Each structure stands twice: as structure tokens, then as C-alpha cells.
Amino acid sequence: MLSACVGFSLANVAQAEEGPIKVGILHSLSGTMAISESTLKDTMLMLIEKQNEQGGLLGRKLEPVVVDPASNWPLFAEKARELLAQDKVDVIFGNWTSVSRKSVLPVVEELNGLLFYPVQYEGEESSENVFYTGAAPNQQAIPAVDYLMNDVGVERWVLAGTDYVYPRTTNKILAAYLKSKGVADADVMVNYTPFGHSNWQSIVSDIKSFGSAGKKTAVVSTINGDANVPFYRELANQGINAEDIPVVAFSVGEQELSGIDTAPLVGHLAAWNYFMSVDSDTNYDFIDEWIDYTGKEDAVTNDP
Numbered sequence: 001m002l003s004a005c006v007g008f009s010l011a012n013v014a015q016a017e018e019g020p021i022k023v024g025i026l027h028s029l030s031g032t033m034a035i036s037e038s039t040l041k042d043t044m045l046m047l048i049e050k051q052n053e054q055g056g057l058l059g060r061k062l063e064p065v066v067v068d069p070a071s072n073w074p075l076f077a078e079k080a081r082e083l084l085a086q087d088k089v090d091v092i093f094g095n096w097t098s099v100s101r102k103s104v105l106p107v108v109e110e111l112n113g114l115l116f117y118p119v120q121y122e123g124e125e126s127s128e129n130v131f132y133t134g135a136a137p138n139q140q141a142i143p144a145v146d147y148l149m150n151d152v153g154v155e156r157w158v159l160a161g162t163d164y165v166y167p168r169t170t171n172k173i174l175a176a177y178l179k180s181k182g183v184a185d186a187d188v189m190v191n192y193t194p195f196g197h198s199n200w201q202s203i204v205s206d207i208k209s210f211g212s213a214g215k216k217t218a219v220v221s222t223i224n225g226d227a228n229v230p231f232y233r234e235l236a237n238q239g240i241n242a243e244d245i246p247v248v249a250f251s252v253g254e255q256e257l258s259g260i261d262t263a264p265l266v267g268h269l270a271a272w273n274y275f276m277s278v279d280s281d282t283n284y285d286f287i288d289e290w291i292d293y294t295g296k297e298d299a300v301t302n303d304p
Contacts, residue, residue, distance in 0.1 A: 020063035021056075023048060024083035026094025026104070031071025032196035032225045037096045039255055040118060040304055041066060042272040044093050046293040053169045065089050069100065071195070076100040077107050084111040090258035091116065094265065096304065098122060098165035105130065110224035112131055118273070118304035120250060134304065135273050137173045141220070144248050144271035145174060150216045152246060153214040158207050161222035163192040170222055170250070187215065190199060197227045198271075211245045221249040228256045232265055242267025256301035 008205070025044050027037035038042055048062045048070040056062055064182070069076040076095065083089045084107070085234045091114045095101045098121055108115045108129045114294035120134035148154040157178060161167025175188060189210050191203060241264065256278055257265070276287060291299050 001183045009129075015076065016295070018060075021058070021091075022063050022065055022087060022089040024080075024087065024089035024092035024094065025064055025066045026069060026076065026079055026083065026092050027070040028096065029066075030069040030102075032227070033096050034259075035229075035256060036251075036302065036304075037225070037228045039300070040096070043290070043295065043301070046290065048084075049293070050289070059181075062271045063247075073097075073103045077103040080104040081111070081112070084108070084113045092112070093118065096121070098169075099276050101130075102165060120166075120303070122166045122173075124169060137170050140250060140271055140273070141170050141174055142177055144179065145220065146271075147271075148220075148246070148248060152218065153216045154218040154246075155183070156211065156213065156217040157183065157189070158202075158210060158217065158218060159190045159222075160207070160219055161192055161193055162197075162224045162227060164224075167192065167222035167224075171220075174220065193227065195222070195225060195227065196232045200231050201238075203253040204231075204234045204238050204240065207245065208240055211240075217245050219245060219247040221247055222251065223249070224251045226253055226256075229260055230255065232262075232268075233260055235268075236261070236264035242269075253302035255302050258300065260301040274303040276301050 004024070009201070022043070025041050027041045029038050029041060048111060049063050051057060051159060052061050067079040067083060069079045080092060080094075083092055083156060084259050092108070093116045095115070095117055096119050101117055101121070104115065109127060111131060115130045117130055117132050118134060120140050121132060121136065123136040159171040159174060161171055169204060175190070178188060179185075189207070193203070203286055207219060228251075246267065246269055248271055250271055252270050253272065276283075287301065290301055291297060
């Protein structure tokens with residue numbers, strides 16, 4: 001259905017115009033989200049190059065138009081308008097955070113653009129101009145909590161997130177879900193930090209204290225971007241291991257953990273719909289293409 005819809009939309013474009021099909025790439029190449037989003041920009045360039053080698057699409061070449069909204073949410077809207085109104089792109093692939101998507105949404109709807117949003121999101125939004133390709137909470141967050149509750153025996157919960165739409169809405173859903181399962185309010189700790197937060201000492205100390213009440217405790221993390229690096233580093237510094245207080249993260253893959261010693265973090269968890277370790281020929285073929293394209297043997301992928 002997805003390919004049919006896209007094919008129909010682009011077929012109309014092909015009939016209306018000659019020349020390349022322009023693909024807008026709207027991902028942060030600087031700022032706090034660059035650690036995650038720059039990989040998506042490179043992935044799109046690889047896929048466009050591969051498609052062009054196969055003759056393009058509908059007899060036309062694909063032409064990438066790359067902009068950098070620099071982890072600045074209002075700038076996402078400006079860059080989206082620039083892509084649609086000035087560069088005349090036919091489709092946009094972009095955004096990571098829900099707050100950036102919320103910024104772009106009215107522009108895409110006003111100008112009748114088409115946005116492919118690649119990241120898990122909080123739900124509670126639907127637009128004819130957006131393909132939401134990531135998991136909603138019932139497909140990612142709730143199964144992760146069920147696993148911790150039923151298989152690990154977790155009774156106390158730390159809901160730790162970056163302070164924006166996706167973590168707050170997801171944690172609201174999770175708090176209600178935990179309550180429906182009989183978890184007392186006193187057994188739920190909620191904490192939010194700004195984008196790019198780096199001083200985790202006191203927060204991790206609070207988590208450690210919260211987990212010392214004699215009940216199995218876990219952290220459900222909706223922390224995004226480069227704030228994950230000092231967060232995990234501080235966990236290790238304070239001797240919190242997965243046997244004591246496991247962390248399950250919804251926005252952490254190989255890229256977000258690059259540059260830190262992961263040995264002390266063995267056993268912590270992540271819940272996502274894709275990891276590089278997925279054992280399938282299709283995945284291995286994709287990884288080989290990705291490594292060839294980047295020229296880096298240690299190049300990593302992620303779910304979005």
C-alpha cells in the first residue's frame with residue numbers, strides 16, 4: 001500500500017514535469033541531534049545514488065536537496081518551507097524529534113507537501129501529508145515494559161526522558177499503563193532533562209537511591225541525542241549495572257553509544273524495531289552496501 005501510494009503521487013509528478021525528481025533531506029547535521037540524524041542524511045544519499053544507478057524513478061533521476069536545520073526546532077519549519085516553496089522538492093525525508101515534526105507539520109500541510117517521518121513517535125497525530133514509518137507506544141514502549149515486568153520482575157519504574165513531546169506523551173501513556181497494572185504512584189519516578197543535558201551526577205544518584213528500596217527497579221529511557229553519552233557514562237561512574245537497575249532505551253542504537261566505553265553497560269537493554277545484529281541476508285546485504293558507501297568498516301546503522 002505504501003509503495004502504491006508513493007508511486008501514484010510521484011507518477012502524477014512525473015506526468016506534470018520534466019527533469020529530476022527532487023528529494024528534500026531535512027536532518028540535523030549540527031547541534032545536539034546530529035549524532036543521530038547525520039546518519040539518516042547519509043543513508044538517504046546512498047539510497048538515492050543506488051536508485052539512480054538503476055535508472056532512477058519513472059524514467060527520471062532523483063536529485064537530493066540537503067539542508068541543515070541544526071537541531072533548531074523553528075528552523076526546521078523555515079527549512080521545510082524553503083525546500084517546498086523555493087527548491088520545489090517533490091518529497092521530504094526528515095526530522096527525528098517529535099518537536100521538530102510538530103514544527104514542520106503546518107508548513108507541509110499548508111503547501112501540500114509530502115513528509116516521510118522515520119522515527120518512532122508518540123501517536124496522537126495523523127496527517128494526510130505525513131507517512132509515519134516508526135513505532136507508536138503500543139508497538140515499542142508497552143511491549144518493553146511488559147518484558148521488564150513479566151520477565152525481569154521490575155516493580156519500581158524510573159521514566160527518564162528529554163523534555164519534549166515524544167517523551168512526555170509516551171511517559172504519560174506508560175504511567176497510566178503501569179497504574180492499570182497495579183503499580184503505586186510511589187513506585188514511579190519521572191524525570192525530564194533538556195536537549196544536550198550533560199551533568200547527570202545528581203540525577204543518576206537519585207535513580208540509585210530510588211532503586212535501593214528493596215524492589216526491583218528499572219529505567220525506561222526516552223532520552224534522545226547526544227545526552228545519552230554522558231548519561232550512560234555516569235551510570236558506569238556510579239557503579240549502576242544492568243543486574244542492579246537495568247535501563248531500557250527507546251532511542252539508543254550503535255551510533256548513540258559510539259565514543260564511550262560500553263563494557264560497563266553490558267546487559268542494559270534497548271527496544272527498537274531494527275538493530276544491526278538482526279540475523280537476515282537482507283540486513284547483511286544492506287550493511288555491506290552501507291559500509292561500501294561510507295568507506296568505513298565500523299559504520300553503523302540505526303532503526304530510523
